[in-house]
Amino acid sequence: MIFLAHEVKYVTQTIEKIMSEWSKNGKKNFTVRVPKSHRVKEFEMLLKQMLIHYQVPVRAMVQEVTVEIKCRCGYTGEARVSDPESVIRILCPNCNKNNGRVIVGKEIEIL
Numbered sequence: 001m002i003f004l005a006h007e008v009k010y011v012t013q014t015i016e017k018i019m020s021e022w023s024k025n026g027k028k029n030f031t032v033r034v035p036k037s038h039r040v041k042e043f044e045m046l047l048k049q050m051l052i053h054y055q056v057p058v059r060a061m062v063q064e065v066t067v068e069i070k071c072r073c074g075y076t077g078e079a080r081v082s083d084p085e086s087v088i089r090i091l092c093p094n095c096n097k098n099n100g101r102v103i104v105g106k107e108i109e110i111l
């Protein structure tokens with residue numbers, strides 16, 4: 001349960017967006033696209049728990065998306081996402097450094 005804390009901030013932000021869509025447009029089905037750089041399983045579990053907790057009558061499906069980078073070494077493509085516990089999470093598979101700019105999968109999207 002300790003590491004559930006990592007995604008709390010993102011889950012809270014996501015729920016705020018979902019609730020505002022729901023109260024404005026009555027939208028009930030959401031797809032939340034979460035980049036692999038997040039702890040996706042943890043995110044999903046927390047999101048479901050918090051929706052129940054806040055009694056928001058919506059369905060939210062979590063979809064994992066790949067992270068792509070454009071690296072200074074010239075590499076462009078899918079990044080290597082390291083162990084969830086390490087500080088640097090996104091690495092270039094070519095030069096093994098964190099010199100890349102994220103071009104796909106930068107942040108959580110709600111559809």
Ligand SMILES: [Zn+2]
Binds near residue numbers: 094095097099
């Ligand atoms: Zn590189």
